[in-house]
Amino acid sequence: MRMSRVGLLSLSLVTLFALGCSGDAGPQGPAGQPGEEGPSADPSISAITPGKAFISRRADVTISGFNTSWTDGASIDFGPGITIVEKKIASPTAIVATIEIDASAAVGPRDVNVTEGDTKVTYAGAFSLDAPLEVSFQGTQAQGSILVGTAKQRDLSTPFDLTYTGDGFFTPIVYTNLAVSGSAGVSGGVDDAQLYGADLTVFTDVTAAAGTADITLASGLPGEEILSPAKGSLQIEARQPTALTPAMILTSTIDQPFATVLYQYTPTSAGKVITVEALADSPDASPRFAVLPASGKFADLITFAAAPTVEAGADPIYFIYWDNTGTSGYSINVSVTEIVPAETEPNNTCGEAQQVASLPAELEAFKLSDKDDQDWLVIDAVEADVGKVIHVVTSPGEAQTDTVVEVLGSDCTTSLGGESEDSDYHEDFTSDPIPAPGKYFIKVTNSTYGYSGALYNVSITIE
Structure with missing residues (x-):
């Protein structure tokens, strides 16, 4: 039987391959690249879930381990400010911890440590605290x-x-x-x-x-x-107050919404009353001052008013300018005025009433020293005043001094129109007509709504 050319070629290749395999071994090839290192068998923490929490809170955190054998003897440490309230060994490789995070704990990442016996495992930066x-x-x-x-x-x-x-x-x-x-x-x-x-x-x-x-x-x-x-x-930021001095005008710029300017007034002598005022060059501005005593603490706030009037003792007083409308981009001129009180004490009863020298009278810096204090003034009406009325207006002073006004006859008991309505802090009261010449008394007392301020001014006219 005749073999095809393809068959002869295949037979020849097989024969050559068989003959080649029977030769000597060749030289050894170069060493291959080293492979990746396999996992360590040492115990470790593999995960913290959840990985963050808020300060001033309680949270349940699961700590997962690798090749660990945790028991009830394991102790957990999340760092300062975190207390372990409860721990549960879910398995040799899992702990569920209930933690209490103090409000003072530092925010940011922190290490988690689990120690059992001589073995301590740490997951660096695995847990983070944030502010809520x-x-x-x-x-x-x-x-x-x-x-x-x-x-x-x-x-x-x-x-x-x-x-x-x-x-x-x-x-x-x-x-x-x-x-x-x-x-x-x-x-x-x-x-x-x-x-x-x-x-x-x-x-x-x-x-x-x-x-x-x-x-x-x-x-x-x-x-x-x-x-x-x-x-x-x-x-x-640290800042020094600007000194307020009588007869000086201080200019400041309000360059951002709700900006403040800090001033300080140091009394030149005791027994004075001062008024601080700010004039703004913007019609939208609403000038106000928070007034603090020498302590400089808002817990001791004296008043918050547009043009506060306060008694000056021997200690400094702080004035904080603040526009609560948020208007900005304007300037203010701030000045302080010292007032000598017009009141003469004692004037707490009809018999001690302070004589008003002449009318009309504008009397500044009277004071209701407590809820039971009374201020009595006396005026003289002449024949030409008969049939006219006595007009009494009280004003700040302190914005929340809540006054009540009454005009009484020469016997100190007959009322000319009763007490003022007390519909607001300050009164605008007109008496009944004057029935005869003589002395008439003006009594100023504190409102029954409560004692909320001391200083006031009083204006008296016969009309």
Whole structure:
């Protein structure tokens, strides 16, 4: 049988291959590249779940291990400010820990350590703390200032308690279960609130330390509050007050919304009353001063008024200019006026009434020293005054000095028209007509609504 050419070729190749395999072995080839190192058999922490939490909260955290043999003897450490409330050994390679995170705990990453016997395993930077509250500010972040803040609750599991009193019309709205606190010298209040946000007013004392400060918003019933801190949210700059001197006008620029300017008045002598006033070159401005005593603390606030009038003792007084409308881009001229009080004490009864020398009379810096104090004045009416009326107007003084006025006859008991209506803090009272010449008494007392201010001015005319 004749073999095909293809068959002969295949047979020849097989024969050659067989003959080649019977030769000597060739030289050894080069070594290959080393492979990746296999997993270590040493115990380790492989995961932390969840990997972060908020300060001032409690959280359940699962620690997963590799090649571990954890038992009830294992101890856990999350670093300063975190307390292990409870731990559960779910398996030799898993621990569930309930942790309590203090409000003072530092934010940022931290190591997690598990120790059992002589074996300690660490997962570096595996767990992170964050602040649950975020606060941004408008205004001057400095000593002796007032700031407008916007707070955002980042912990969505903790909405704010919106319980409030008041109606916003006749009585102010007060969020009874929300409170603002801060580092030493920092305080505040809640103006408006939503479930996860709030509008704040924050105060920094003149004596507050310069540097980073915290703000904390507490929510809940007294004794059950949940704290939401905003760590380092406020940067307080050091500043020196500008001295106020009588007969001088100081010019300042309000260059940003809710900016403040800090002034200080040092009395030249005791027994004076001073008025501080700011004139703005913008029709939209609303000049106001917060007045603080020598302590420089808002907790000791004397008054908040457009042109405050206060008694000057021997100690300095601080005046903080603040326009609560947020108007900016204007200048103010600030001046202080010293007033010698027109009142002569004692004048607490009809028999001690202070004689008014002449009419019309403009008498400044009278004082109701407490809720029971009375100021009596006496005027003389002549024949030509019969049939006319006695017009008495009280004015600030202090904006919230709440006066009541009555005009009495020469017997100190017969009333010419009864007491004034007491419909506002200050009175504009007109008596019944004068029935005869003689002495007439003007009695100024404190309102029954409560004692809220001391200083007032009084104007007396016969019309």
